[in-house]
Amino acid sequence: MVTKDEGFFDHLAEGYQLVSRHTVMYPDCNTTNRLFGGRLMQWVDEAAGMFVRCTMASERVVTAQVDQLRFRRPTQLGELIEIYCKVTRFGRTSLSISVVVTNLDVSDPSAKRKKLETKMIWVCVDEAGKPCAYGSSGNATGEIRDN
Numbered sequence: 392m393v394t395k396d397e398g399f400f401d402h403l404a405e406g407y408q409l410v411s412r413h414t415v416m417y418p419d420c421n422t423t424n425r426l427f428g429g430r431l432m433q434w435v436d437e438a439a440g441m442f443v444r445c446t447m448a449s450e451r452v453v454t455a456q457v458d459q460l461r462f463r464r465p466t467q468l469g470e471l472i473e474i475y476c477k478v479t480r481f482g483r484t485s486l487s488i489s490v491v492v493t494n495l496d497v498s499d500p501s502a503k504r505k506k507l508e509t510k511m512i513w514v515c516v517d518e519a520g521k522p523c524a525y526g527s528s529g530n531a532t533g534e535i536r537d538n
């Protein structure tokens with residue numbers, strides 16, 4: 392049972408959206424079977440990119456800044472992890488988000504502990520790579536069609 396200490400994470404209470412899950416496999420680990428920090432950063436960047444593309448309703452988005460990348464707990468081979476995102480600020484061409492990575496304990500899915508947290512700023516760009524306004528903030532949850 393995880394108590395609500397400093398590392399406890401209640402994504403519903405805090406307004407975060409689950410973006411992706413990963414199983415930590417051998418190629419993701421170092422020689423002591425711990426997850427590489429660089430692999431976790433790659434997963435965070437991918438998840439954040441998907442979240443931002445859906446939120447901005449744009450395929451052309453770039454990372455402008457990554458802040459306060461904090462690794463709070465190590466991750467072992469075989470663990471399941473989850474990546475959560477939420478918007479912290481809507482700008483004209485930019486979007487500020489908060490990202491949290493947690494463990495997933497399948498026998499107690501509500502007992503999430505933070506493994507990493509960071510803040511990112513993303514910018515919507517046009518074909519020339521120049522910042523441009525984004526219009527919609529849809530969340531890409533349309534119906535799934537058979538044909």
Ligand SMILES: CC(C)(COP(=O)(O)OP(=O)(O)OC[C@H]1O[C@@H](n2cnc3c(N)ncnc32)[C@H](O)[C@@H]1OP(=O)(O)O)[C@@H](O)C(=O)NCCC(=O)NCCS
Nearest residue numbers: 452453454455456482483484485486512514516520521522
């Ligand atoms: C990000 C980038 C498009 C910004 O271009 P720019 O001409 O400096 O942009 P501007 O000064 O007009 O700012 C555009 C928006 O980004 C925000 N922004 C840009 N850089 C920022 C930074 N370092 N921190 C915070 N906000 C930033 C501005 O506040 C502004 O937001 P708003 O329109 O919502 O008010 C440009 O610097 C770039 O292409 N960088 C490389 C991106 C990249 O390769 N990322 C890694 C791979 S995706």
